[in-house]
Structures are given as C-alpha cells and as structure tokens.
Amino acid sequence: MDNEKLSLPQYDIPDDVQNAVAITTLDRLYNWGRRSSVWPLMFGLACCAIEMIAAQAARYDMARFGMEVMRPTPRQADLMLVSGTVTKKMVPSIVRLWNQMPEPKYCVAMGACASGGGPFKEGYNVVAGIDKLIPVDVYIPGCPPTPQALIAGLIKLQQKIDKQSLRKVHWYRKGPDVMEIPVPILGPDLIDPRRNAEIKSAAAALATKESA
C-alpha cells in the first residue's frame, strides 16, 4: 500500500517507524479497497462495447486501475457500464440486471446513447438515456468515447468512491438493502410502472383533445 495515499498527513509519524506504521481513517482504508477493485458487469450493448473491449486490451489496459475483472453475473459485479444504445426492448432486462446487483453498486453511462439517446434519440425504439430509469454516477461523452476517455471516466468514479463515508452510505443504514427499480413493461409502448397514473391521464387527455 502506498504510504502517501493512505496516511493522514496531520499525524506525525516518527522517522524510525515511517515505513512500518500508517495512521489513517477507516473510511480511507475501506474506500481504498473498493476503488481499487471495481468489478464491472460483462455487459455490452452496442458500438461502445467494442471500445470497452479495446480499453481492456493490451494497449490501454484498464487492469492498471483494478477494473479488469469483468463478471458475467450481476451478483458479483459492482459497476454497470452501460455501453451503448438503450432500446425499449432491452431496457426491462437492463433494469432487472441492475436490481440483481448487490450494493454498493455504481452505474456509468458510456457514450452519447447511454447518456441521452445520442444519434438515435428520435428512434421509436430508443430510450433517451439510461438515467430515465437507473441512477447514473458518471457520464462519459463521445460516440464512441475513446478508451482514454473511458478510463478517465472510471477514474472519476474512483474519485467519487473516495469521497464516500461509511457513516453515510445508504447500504449500511436501516431499511431495505437494495432499492429495487420497478421493471418496465412492454405494452403498446414502454410502460414505466412508476408513471402509470401520469400515462393514464395523458392518454385520456388525448381522447378529449381529439373529440374537441
């Protein structure tokens, strides 16, 4: 472990034990462990996923930041990298995967599509950004973001993890462990169950507008 990163500078450590002792906080130790082993879900949606693979390959080598262990199962993953266009047909599966991931978990929207629909925003089968359903921690712009940009985004996520405190994080507090997001339903169009009432009243308003 890197002494500089871990030790709190406010505490003077005598010279003779410099290399043997470190004084730090629990938060720092905890976050240092988590930020250095973020395991992403092996999950690719579209073009951006290819740059994600390139970022893992020899030239860019994401492993340098402790993020190379892609897990095919959501149960073992900490990070959902939404790498590509989110379609209405796919989004129920994405939300289900997210619900299956244990806390603490993070979501990174990679690319223009995942952040806001991108070039396909006006498409009838496209969800304009994953943040309509899942809370996003870091957005990475680009179409596709270069591997460098992806790594920069993941370093941003590490900085975010560094700032979290054991006392405040919600997964150690009372209440349900995970906050489940209701899975959208494929109807005549995508139905988000949280918006049922709103959809119903807007559809009713359509009818009155038509008859008027």
Add this chain to the structure above:
Amino acid sequence: MMTAPASTLTVDLTQRFPGIVSADARPGYSGFIVEKDSLIEVATAIRDEFGFDLLTAVTGVDYFPDKMEVVYHAYKTTGGPGLVFRVQVPRVDPIEVPSLINVYPGADLQEREAWDLMGIKFTGHPDLRRILMWEGFEGHPLRKDWKEPFYEEDAKPFKSRWPDGRFTMAEDKNPFKDNLKFPQDFDPEKWTPDNDESLYQTLKRYTVKDEDGLETDRIVVNMGPQHPSTHGVFRAAIMLDGETIVGLKPVVGYLHRNHDKIGERNTFLQNMPYTDRLDYFNSMSNNLGYAIAVEKLMNIPVAERADYIRVIMAELSRIQNHLVFVGMLLNDLGAMYTPALYAFEERELILDIFEAVAGSRMMCNYLRFGGVVRDVPPYVLQKIKDLVFDRLPAKTDEFERLLSENEVLVSRLKGVKVLDAETAVRYSVTGPVLRAAGVPYDLRRADPYSVYDRFDFDVAVRPNGDMYDNYAIRIDEIRQSLRILQQAVKQIPDGPINSQKPQYQVRVPAGESYGRIESPKGELAFYVVSNGKPNPWRYHVRPASFVNITALEKMCIGTKIADFVALLGMLDIVMGELDR
C-alpha cells in the same frame, strides 16, 4: 471509373408469363411486376428455370397513399447481374402477399421484418410474428403515415429545432413528456403483456411424441440477451431434449435503433455517419456499400484515386474484422482472452490508420458520393505499406503457427458441421460461411464493384463446411486481402479524391437502386428509393448478419448445446447490423 451501369436484363419473364408478369416501366426502375396470385409460381420458375438460386433481399416499400410493394432481389451463385421482381398490392388492410418461404427459405426472417415494420401479411408463413419490435407494440413503424413519438417533420433539416433562435426539447412537445406514444384512453394497469408467450408457443410445435409412450420433458433454455458469448444482445430460445437441441428460435431486436425510419427522414448525406453504426467493426465497408448505392442512383463517376483509397480501407477493415473473429472465436471456445488480446493488438494498428485519415477510430464517416472526404497523406500511406508488407503477413503467420495446427483447436473444430452448400444457398447465407461450404461466391468477383476487377486475387473457398473450414477461411481471406492491399498501395494513382464538388445536399434523381458489396460478414446491401426529394423515400439495409441467422435453427438442430456458442460464433454476427 464509372459505376457499373444498371444491370442489363438477361431474362425476359414477360414472355414466359404473359399477362402475369409485366416489365416495370417507371423511370429509374427495373425488373418485373408480378401478379400477386401467381407469385409462388413465378418465383419457382425464377429459381428452377432461370437459375436465380439466391434470394438476397426481401423488403417492402410503402408508396403512400395508394400502393404497398414487396421487392425481391434474386441472384445466381455463379455470378452475374440479378433479377428484381416485385408485387404491388393496394394499400388497404389487410395487405396480403403470398409468402415465398417454401421456395426460398431465406425469406423467413426478412418477411417477418416486413410484417413487423410495414404491416404486410405474408400468407402461408408459418411463424409470422413481430421480430424487431415486441408482440403488442402499436402500429407498423415504417409506414409513411406512422409517426414516431418525437416526430417533428417529414424531412430534415427540421425547421422546428430553432424557432426564433431558441432550441426546444423534443420531450416538451410530446404529450407523455418522453419518447412514448400510447393510444387514446390507454390504461397501463389493464394491460397484459405478452411475456414471450407467443414465442414459446412456436417452440411447442417441435414436441414429438415418444414412441414408448414415455413422457419426456423438454426444457427451454434462454440464452441472452445478456450473455457473454452471444456477441452483444442476441437471444436464442432453445428447446432441449437432454443435451441435444431440438428447436431454436432467434429472438432479435434488442438493438433495433430504427436505422430505416431515421434514414428516411435524413438527407442522403446525413445517412453516411449512420451507416458507420451498422456493423461497427467495419464502418469503412458500410460507407462503401451506401456510397455505391447512391452513386448508382445519381449515375456519377468516382475519382480514381478515391476508388483505390476505398479498396484499401475496405480491405484493412476486413483484416481487422477477421482477426477479431478469430480472437473472439477462441474466446467462445474457452481460450479466454489471450488470443483476443493478440487480435486487438493488430486491430489497434489498423484503427490508427482510420483515425489518421478520418479522425475517428471506429466511426469513420469517411466516404462521400463520388469519392472520399480527405486524402491519405504520404506518411499514412507509408504506414499502410509497412503494415501490409511486413507486420501483418508476419502476424498472420504467427496466428497460423499458434492455431491452425494446434491439436486442441483442430480436434475441437474438425468435422463439426456448420452448413452444407445446398442449405446455405437455400437459406440465403452469404459471406465466408457460404464460401467455407464450397461455394465460391464472392461479390468482388461475382458482381465486381469499385476497382476490384483490377487486382489479382483468389476467392477463398474451403470444401467441407465444418467449423475448421469456417475458421481457416478467415485466415485465407486475410491473406487474399493482403494481396489486394499490396497491389493497391503500389498502383494508387495521384489525382483528385472526389469527382464532385464538396456539398451538403446532393441531387438524386427519382428511381431505385440496390448497391451491394462483399462486407467481411457477407453481402451488405442498401436498397434506396428516391422520388427526387433531398431525402430518400425508402432506405433499407440488407445486412449480412440478419439474413445469415435465418439458417441458425437449421444449423443447430441435432447438435449438442455445448456447440451452440461456437456455431453462433461461426456466423460472425454483429448486433448493430443485425437489428439495425
């Protein structure tokens, strides 16, 4: 060089079928119009008497407000020009056209797509379900009178984007404040979703009764859409008897990004960057296919230097695609990561070249109608030379040394059947999979485009159609591509890079065109219909991956589930192109 003239008619169907078939007389169109009721008879004759054994594309065109048309493109696997025939029906629901699935089984998924997106009912199709959208979706999106939730105007550039110099959000104009569209008085609580019931219903027909009266349970295994080996968001519902596959249905559409609909709102040039995102491994060759289709329609020549640059880029693209194919195939077979890392190392070098000429590693948007957008600077040409004369041949040898005679690989792949020649042709399979089954059908030779006729190269073929041949043919093709590249970089002439002036809006005369190229995955074609306006009336992509998976069920039935991932890998699908 001029683009190839519109294919001359080699057959005259009107004499064979007087009164039933008539020549299409509309300016800019070619081919024949067939009476709906005789379609099957005529198609059978086209296949058996005239020898057009490969039906490459089936697509609908909505001639709003009076007609719907289904267009068929048939070719001979021995090469030569194709035959276009079409059926026209009045545009009143139900719109019914006989299904050609019994004549050309390759029409299966394409007919389902036309049903899904255009609402054309193919009578006699055994499994006419929606394919790209889900059961229960409202409307048929590619009809001209169907408007998407974020609809603004019929054609871009939208004036409504900047009223009074201020931008407006599409969300604010939609009654549901999102990319949503529900029928009047819709109540989400009363809705019962399909939940794939109709899909599982179709798998039931494979259940055969056990002779001994023993009840055997068959299980359905769903693979995907989230699975590490399905190359993206592909899903297959597989019916298993023990470990043997007895039924399989591909479920696609999880990456359906509405290329066709968006493409019909765009201007012709605006579609170029969208083609990048079809087969996102090969944006250069996608550009080429689209450019060829539109150039045919515009009837303009391509600058000679640009033609060479196009060939160089398309072949470099093929090499990196096949390298990644080999790496990913071994991934699927269980040799996790290492071979893929080798492949990606070479791929990066080729992407460097794309980035140098086009400005982007993956989404190149490099071609323009009549040429290319930027010249290749001398230092990049030098880099390409280094690659194609030294580095890549040596690396291909290394791949071969490590893999081709590797005992584990050989015993895993040899003798595992993928497809035989006859089935492959019947199911409209194209590309390396067809050639590995012994059919030497390569569009660069069979229907030459660009300047491929100037190069000396062989069409790679392998006789057995097993997994090993499917692997080996990719290596063969890398070698042939290197041969082409070596000639092209030597012969490339100086001169202008575009025969036209740079322009944002191109003038495209009315008519139709079908531009096709040999993409690394098979035949990639663009079917474009113009009515003289700045945006295409119909823009249809005929992707290799989508049509190739028509044969997937046939390939897999009778094999073990353990081979499924490898068999799927052989088809080299990419979801951006498959779902569009």
